[in-house]
Every structure is written in structure tokens, then in C-alpha cells.
Amino acid sequence: MVKIQKISEIEPTLGFTEFDILKRYRQSFELSELGRLHALFPFSELAQQMQLKESPLGRKSYFSAEGKIALMVLKSYTNFSDSQLIEHLNGNIHYQIFCGIQIDPLHPLTNYKIVSAIRQELAAHLEIESLQPILAESWKPYLENLHVCMTDATCYESYIRFPTDVKLLWESVRWLHRHLYKHCLDLHIQRPRNKYPDISRAYLSYSKLRKRRQSHTRRIKRRLLQLLEKLIGQIRALHFTYKNELILSSDYQRRFLVIQTVLQQGKDLFSGKKVSNRIVSIDRHYLRPIVRGKETKSVEFGAKVNNIQIDGISFIEHLSFKAFNEGVRAKDCIRLQQKLMKVRVKSLAADSIYANNANRKFCTKYGITTSFKRKGRAATDEKLRKILRAALSRERATRLEGSFGTQKQHYSLAKIKARNRKTETLWIFFGIHTANAVCMIGKVEKKKKMVA
Incomplete structure (x- = not known):
């Protein structure tokens, strides 16, 4: 059947x-x-x-x-x-x-x-740069104000526990101990001695504490770092001695390299050094802290996406799992909109981070009106310019920033549960453009009524 x-x-x-x-x-x-x-x-x-x-x-x-x-x-x-x-x-x-x-x-x-x-x-087949023009071409007949570009960046968070140094070190230790046990079982050899049982009990006691002093945290970090280094050395010895008998998958080897990086970063942090590109999850090693400076969340963990919006419809301009300064991408946003819509951009609405001198000169050179706060002497038509700036700022703050909340609350983008970089990118792509298509339904109905 x-x-x-x-x-x-x-x-x-x-x-x-x-x-x-x-x-x-x-x-x-x-x-x-x-x-x-x-x-x-x-x-x-x-x-x-x-x-x-x-x-x-x-x-x-x-x-x-x-x-x-x-x-x-x-x-x-x-x-x-x-x-x-x-x-x-x-x-x-x-x-x-x-x-x-x-x-x-x-x-x-x-x-x-x-x-x-x-x-x-x-x-595995997703290419955002080649798929978005197809959607733009299909939706373009129903869009208005194609000459107005609105842009802003947001973070689409991944579904992970809040990372701390102690949690990350313990997860690395547990993973290594589990595979050390499995290797020794497969090879029928005695398991090397280490202090995993003692530190496991110490970590359990630490995790149950309601108030954790700095001395408690530093003590457990030191013990975890020592055990992690010991386990890495023991597994390396097994890899070298039994390299012809152990079958190591690519995922295993990648995870082992990530854990070695975690050890080095943990040592640097413990000694007071500054660490860049900090790993926050051994499962999703590509994630990095995105400092947003929000009241409720100072740091987020996920993909940072710089979007442009055309008449309420959003397109991805740049997506990265590392922090980047969206303020330098205003020119790329304008070029992307002109490529998608085949119409010259005449107005740009963006927040203050985009209002640097390079972007101001670029917009002045090509006659693009912006929502940026004025610098220097007032123009002869300053009253009209002020009204236009206020309208662009209000539209960006309501429609563009409002679309971020809609996508996250209703289209599976609040906490993304994908398990790797490619599927997480796909999840974001379909979430954004499904929200766009729902918004397009009203635009199509409006267009049909006008034609009728």
C-alpha cells in the first residue's frame, strides 16, 4: 500500500x-x-x-x-x-x-x-543571492515606493542555553570522557585514570548553589581546565597509539578541534587575557556573542542579519554568525535594492549608526535624501527636509522594526532550533520570506480592486 x-x-x-x-x-x-x-x-x-x-x-x-x-x-x-x-x-x-x-x-x-x-x-543548495531576485521579480508589480530604501540589522537568536565559562568547560569534559570510555571499550583496554568522578561531584555541588562566590567559580574553573587538559592528552595518546584501529568521523574530529580551542580560550580567560572570537557552544561552534546593548538582552547568540525593506517587504542584504558593523553597509543596501527593483534609490531611512561621513557623502553625491540628523549649516529648504526626515524615520521605526517582531513571534524565528550553520541560514531565509508573502496577500488584493 x-x-x-x-x-x-x-x-x-x-x-x-x-x-x-x-x-x-x-x-x-x-x-x-x-x-x-x-x-x-x-x-x-x-x-x-x-x-x-x-x-x-x-x-x-x-x-x-x-x-x-x-x-x-x-x-x-x-x-x-x-x-x-x-x-x-x-x-x-x-x-x-x-x-x-x-x-x-x-x-x-x-x-x-x-x-x-x-x-x-x-x-545544501541554498544561495540567497540567486533566489531573492526571483522573489523580487514576482512581487515587484504589487509594490509601491520602489525608490525608498529602509535598512536595519537584527539578531535571529539560536536555541541554546545561556553560555558561561563553567558550563562550556563541563560540556567539553563530559564529551571527552564519554568518548574516552567508548574508545577503551572498543579497543578492550583499561581506561586511563583521571579525576573525572571527583570533579563531576564538585560540579554538581557548584551547580546547586543558590549564591556562587567568585572564589567558588574560580576554583571549579581551575579544576575543569586541569581535567580538560588531562583528557585531551589521554585521547591524543589513544589516537596516536591506535590510529589504525580507531575510526574517527569528520564530526568527531571537528568537535575535538573545537574543544582544544575551548581549552586554550579558557586558559587565556582564567589568566585575565582578552579573547576574541569566543566559542559559546561546542555543538554550534560557529556562533559568536553579538553585543546588542538592549535593555533586556545585552548579548545575543545567533545570526546577525542586515535587512533592507521595500514597501514593507524585507530582503536579506548580509547574514553572518559573527558580529559586524552594519553602519558601513549602507552603500551595499542601496546597490542591492537597485539591483532587485531596477529603480534608482532616491530616499534612505536608517538609524544613527549608518549616519557616518562616508555614507553622508555617498548620498549627497547621488542625490539621495536620508533620515540622518543634519550636520552643518541649514539649507534654504530646511523645513521641508525636516518633515521628510521625520517621515522616513517614523516609517522605518514602525514598519521595519515592527517586521522584526512579527517574524520572530509568528514565523519560527524567535529561537531557531536548527543544528548547523546551513540549516539555520535556510530557516531564517524561509521565515523572512514567508512573512513577506503573507504581507503581499493584502497588496495583491488591493491591486486587483484598483484594476477592477
């Missing part, structure tokens, strides 16, 4: 009654918000650009290339976990039409990991 079939393959074989029911479901789907959302995505062009294959592993896939992209859009739209998404996909015919499949009610999908597998497949 086939669990799942593509609708395009079974329509010609359906009887009249069944086809009539499916036709009614299609009609109701097209009238729903989900159907209008589906119509706004050029799935075929995106799949072609990403060069997706329906059967990447040599077997027939449940989802078509377009259906895989649609599944990622559906996940961002519903804000479901992977298991919840599969559960609702089994029972919701509109979700199935959205993804171009039909699931047998007596044989529902049970393996929710298919969502993760598709996410990893798409992440």
Missing part, C-alpha cells in the same frame, strides 16, 4: 466522484489564505534555480522539488515543530494540496524526521 502520492500523478486515474471532491477542495484552497500564499511563491523557478532533484538518494521521493520548498514555507507559516507539522499534514487536506501530495488516511506519515532531511537537502 502506497502511503503518499503526488496529486499530479493520481488525478488522471481518479473516478468522477472522487475527482469532483478533490476539485471542490482545490476551489476552497484557492480562496483560503493558504491558497493565496501558495500563489505568491514562484515554486518552479525557485526549484529550478536550486537545481533540486526529486530522487537525490536514488529512490522516489514523497515530495516533488516544488513540494519540498512548499513544505519549508508551510513550516514557517504554521510555526509548528517537525512532529507537529507531520501530524497536521496527515489530517489537513489544504496542507497536502499546498505541498502537492495526497496522504492515505489509513497509512499516515509517522517519520517526522523527513522534514529535517528535506531541510538539510535544501540547505
